[in-house]
Amino acid sequence: MRLAVWSGPRNLSTAMMYAFAGRADFAAWDEPFYAPFLAATGRDDPMRDAILAAEETDPGKVAERCAGPIPGGRPHFYMKHMPLHMVDGFPMGWARDCVHVHLLRHPARVIASYGVKREGATAHDIGFESQAGLYDRIGGVVIDSADIRNDPEGMLRALCAAVGLDFDPAMLSWPAGPRPYDGAWAPHWYDAIHRSTGFAGPEGRLPVLDGAQAALLEGALPHYERLAAKRIRS
Numbered sequence: 001m002r003l004a005v006w007s008g009p010r011n012l013s014t015a016m017m018y019a020f021a022g023r024a025d026f027a028a029w030d031e032p033f034y035a036p037f038l039a040a041t042g043r044d045d046p047m048r049d050a051i052l053a054a055e056e057t058d059p060g061k062v063a064e065r066c067a068g069p070i071p072g073g074r075p076h077f078y079m080k081h082m083p084l085h086m087v088d089g090f091p092m093g094w095a096r097d098c099v100h101v102h103l104l105r106h107p108a109r110v111i112a113s114y115g116v117k118r119e120g121a122t123a124h125d126i127g128f129e130s131q132a133g134l135y136d137r138i139g140g141v142v143i144d145s146a147d148i149r150n151d152p153e154g155m156l157r158a159l160c161a162a163v164g165l166d167f168d169p170a171m172l173s174w175p176a177g178p179r180p181y182d183g184a185w186a187p188h189w190y191d192a193i194h195r196s197t198g199f200a201g202p203e204g205r206l207p208v209l210d211g212a213q214a215a216l217l218e219g220a221l222p223h224y225e226r227l228a229a230k231r232i233r234s
Helices: 013-021 034-041 048-054 059-067 093-097 107-117 128-138 145-150 152-163 191-195 211-228
Strands: 002-006 026-030 076-081 099-104 141-144
Touching (some): 002 059, 002 128, 013 026, 013 076, 099 152, 099 211
Parallel strands (some): 026 076
């Protein structure tokens, strides 16, 4: 199985990658199209030069690897993707043979968390409209990060059932520290996940946003709510 898991930033996506990569039957790839996205758009993200130096920037070659042999000869492949990385013209044929999962988080939380790491976020950066559009094109299973944090085992069991996998208890914890499959951007973004050994508990109240962040929330919320209505439950 090739599992393509789509989300915006700050969305529990790295924890989910660690959970699946902890299984003996899965290989993992962290945001395959991030470097091609940076090369194509010229966007000045944190660690841009290091990412372009370390990662494959040709979207065609990345697409070939997505569809090619699974690393380590494993039977299953977990690919952590972001819809915003799929620039118009990037190949998508590799996605035909994937099982697709769309990971959500309430946009108020995404916006507040993203703002700590990168200022001046736009609607494109947080990715809710592009994720909703991608779901309309390719379909798939929808799961919400709040549900996972409230009931990690129940939701992971439900997700495995939805995509046709047996649940593996190894998904519920991992050793602290970086992983060999982390992207080159990990030193900037992954400090919290590298300190973790499993899923964090339920989050508190939604953050209160104002100004530009409140405007971002207003635009993102309808896309989030439309997808969240389709999410699986434990």
